[in-house]
Amino acid sequence: MEIQIDFGGFYCFHEEYIDCRIEQFNDSITYEDEIIDYDNVDWNATFKSYAENWLHYFNHYCDLSLDFVGIDSPRYYNYRTDKIIAYVEKHDENSLMKIVDNDKFYHWANPQLQDSSGFISYYDGIDDLIARAKKDDDDKSILLGMVCNYLIELNEVNKDIYEIDYNIVELNNKLVENE
Numbered sequence: 001m002e003i004q005i006d007f008g009g010f011y012c013f014h015e016e017y018i019d020c021r022i023e024q025f026n027d028s029i030t031y032e033d034e035i036i037d038y039d040n041v042d043w044n045a046t047f048k049s050y051a052e053n054w055l056h057y058f059n060h061y062c063d064l065s066l067d068f069v070g071i072d073s074p075r076y077y078n079y080r081t082d083k084i085i086a087y088v089e090k091h092d093e094n095s096l097m098k099i100v101d102n103d104k105f106y107h108w109a110n111p112q113l114q115d116s117s118g119f120i121s122y123y124d125g126i127d128d129l130i131a132r133a134k135k136d137d138d139d140k141s142i143l144l145g146m147v148c149n150y151l152i153e154l155n156e157v158n159k160d161i162y163e164i165d166y167n168i169v170e171l172n173n174k175l176v177e178n179e
Helices: 010-028 043-062 090-100 103-113 125-133 137-154 157-163
Strands: 002-005 067-072 083-087
Touching: 002 137, 010 043, 010 157, 043 067, 043 083, 043 137, 043 157, 090 103, 090 137, 103 125, 103 137, 125 137, 137 157
Parallel strands: none
Antiparallel strands: 002 083, 067 083
16 A cells, blocks of 8 residues: 655755755865756755655654655645655554554544644544545555654654765766765
């Protein structure tokens, strides 16, 4: 089953860490021809490397083994940001479903599925989503994605993201390895 994980996206969040890494790399080199030019960065390949390694980092934090499928990027960033698409094996699906019964998860998730000013929920709270998830894989995928989002917040996964090992890829296929 594929799920989408709201890891924070690149726009104005994880992209800043990539920018800092490029700046640190450029500050540490001695020859002008080795500088990474922002206009020459293959952002799609760099974001893919980052997202794959972020998921590996998340798996480590949460004792999971989700597989990277891709990145779902919006056409416009005014409604939502990038999400990681991950494949969930049955054993991880079972582990994530156990969290659904946790009262803390319930209190975290339920308000997100309630109508509020400027938002009309497709679900009538978490109980409705759980009931639908028992009958429909699309709803189950949404529920499992919410559990992952809860784990990100609970475990403060994005707190130490500067430790993520990923590659900056330039358009000329030059790969800048993490040092």
